[in-house]
Each structure stands twice: as C-alpha cells, then as structure tokens.
Amino acid sequence: MIRPYIPSDISRMSSIWLEASFLAHDFIPRSFWEGKESDMQHVYLPSCLNYVYIEEVTGEVAGFISVNDGFIPALFVAPSMQKRGIGKQLLDYVKRTHAHLVLHVYAKNHQAISFYEKQGFRITEERTESQSGEQEYVMEYP
Template sequence: MSQSIRIATSEDYPKIMKIWESAVKSTHDFLSEADFEYFKKIIPIDYLPNLEVYLISENNDIKGFGSVSDDMLQMLFIHNDSRGKGLGKVLCMFLKEKTGFSKVDVNEENLQAIKFYEKLGFQKIGRSEKEGSGKDYPIIHMSL
C-alpha cells in the first residue's frame, strides 16, 4: 500500500471537511449539533487558509490531515474508515520531524485521542475548562 504526504491546497478543502466530519462524528460524541455545524462552517474559512495543512493519502486517496502552528499540533484527523491503521501515527511523526512541535491540546472527553497521544509519548501537563474558541469543552494540554 503506497502512502504519501503532501501540502493541501484550497481544492482539497471539501475532502478535508469530509474527513473532519467522519472523524468528529465517530470520536466527538460530546459535541452538540449546533457546535458541530459552527465548526464545520468556520474551519474552511478561518482555520485551513491560515495553516499549513498536510494530507496523508493511501494509493492517492486522501485519508487524513494534520497541521502544526508554532509548537502546537493544531489538528490531526483520520477518516473513520481508516482509523486504527497507523496513518495517524505516520502523519504525526512526519509533522513532528518537520516542525519539531511538542504540544497538543485534546478534548478531555476524547479518550481515544488522549490514549493515542500517550502512546506517542505525550504526557498530560494541564487542563482548561474551555476550548480555544471559548466553548465549554474541557481541554487536556499535553506535551512531549
């Protein structure tokens, strides 16, 4: 199976949002429908154009994406159909090697993600009551 990683362009945004939707629906069951719709609307407008987003593909089919800003992994999402196959780890290690990031924030209720990052060597270093845009979803701060 041939894997590749490349930088996303605006033409990739619809596919990125399909992956985001698939991943969030299967891992973020705590997210309200209104907040889900809010993020779905703002991510392609406010987030993606301002980040260097990398896509991971298998046989030229995009399966996931990730992005780092400063010293922080901002997003790492794998399509639900492809989760558990090591793609998240491959993409995370690629981004780590490329950027040297050492921190990630994870929704406290997303236990799968917390376990994923712990397996990669991250440790919990703090907690916030609200996530970055001020919504009431507690965040676990993790660092290498």
Template sequence: MIRKFRQEDEDAIIRVWLEASSVGHHFIPLAYWENLVKDVRDIYLPQNETYVYTDDTTGNIAGFLTLSEDYIAGIFVAPDYHGQGIGQALMAHAKKLRTKLELKVYLENTQAFSFYLRQGFKISREQTDEDTGHKEYVMVYQEALSV
C-alpha cells in the same frame, strides 16, 4: 502518502474533519461542528500549515494534520481508515517538522488521549474549553536530546 495541502483538497478535508469530529467528539452535538465549517474553510485552513495523508490505492484523503507554529491545531483520520496507522504516520511527520509540539484533547476523547500518550506526549495542564464547556488536557511533546 503525506503531502502538503492543496486548495482542491478543501472539501475532502472538511468532510474528514466533520466525520472524525462526530466520532471522536460524540459528547459534543454535531451541530457545533457544522457551525464551524465556514471558519475552517475561511480561517483555519488558509492561516495554518496542513498536510494530507492520501490513500495510495484510491487517492482519497484519509486524514490530515494541521500545524500552527508548534501547535497541532488538528490531526484527524476518516473513520473508515481508523486503525490503519494513519494517525501514527501523520504524527511522525509532525515530529520530523518540529522538535516540540503542543495540542489540546478533550478528557472524554479517551481514544485520542491514549494515542497521544503512546506518541510521547505528557499532560501539561487541565483546563475547560471556553467554547464547549468540556474539560481538556493541554499536552506537550519534546524531542529527547541525543547524548
């Protein structure tokens, strides 16, 4: 089930974010992500629109999506839940909310990059992330107009 973020979800979301970041961004030291926890808690979550995907059986948060206007600031799935369609469900939810979406993905995160291509995203440009020094793609999704 996908629902809006509630304050009591905060610790679970941060845990999912750290776990998923360490797997998907294995090329960036874990300490980098750990140093961002305070910013995620104090800035990222309060200032953005976040939706959580909960496991129907356990009630655990299995993943989440964060939007800042038309920008996907984050879509993360807990590693134990990979391959179960949760990322796809979160992306479908984002597409219901917005007709245009933009995101950034590290070139080295080939699994996420492939996922975004399958979801209809196109590369807009390539750039270097100032914080990590790693190359990333800016990708855009635009809903097709009905004729």
C-alpha cells in the same frame, strides 16, 4: 503518501474533520461541529501548515494534520480509514520538523489521549475549553 495540502483538498479535509468530530466527540452536540464547518474551510485550515495522507488505491485524502508554530490544532483521519497507522504517520511526519509540539484534546476523548501518550505526548495542563465548556488537556511533546 504524505504531502503538503493543496487548496482543492480543503473540502475533503473539512468533510473528514466533521465526520471524525461527530464520532470522537459524541459528548458535544452535532450542531456545534456543523456550525464550525465554514470557519474550518475558510479560516482555520488556510491559516495552518497542512499535510495530507493520500490513500494509495483511491488517491483520495484519508487524513490530515495541521500545524501552526508548533501547535497542532487538528489531526483527523477519516473514520473508515482509522486504526491503520495513518494518524501515527502524520504525527511522525510533523515531529521530524518540530522539536516541540503542543495540542489540546478533550478529557472525554480517551482514545485520542491514549494515542497521543503512546506517541510521547504528556498532559501538562487541564482547563475548560471556552467554546464548548468541556474539560480539555494541553498535551506536549516531548
């Protein structure tokens, strides 16, 4: 089930973000992500429209998507719940209310790039992400 987040979800969302970031972005030091966790909880997530996927058996947040004026700053699924279609469901949920979507993805995150391309996104720009110094792609839908 997908629903709008409630403030009590933020701790779990932040935990998913951190765990999934370590896994998906192993080319960036863990300390980089750890240093951003407080901002994620107190600045980034509260400033976005957030939707959470609730796992049916446990009732826990298993993934989330954040949207800010058509920009998707976050789409993360708990590593133990990946490869079950949760990310696609979250993305499809947001596509229903947004005609145009934009996101950024690290060029080294091949799995995410492939996922987004399968969902109809295309790379429109390549640039250097200022905080990490890593190359990233801007991807747009449709």
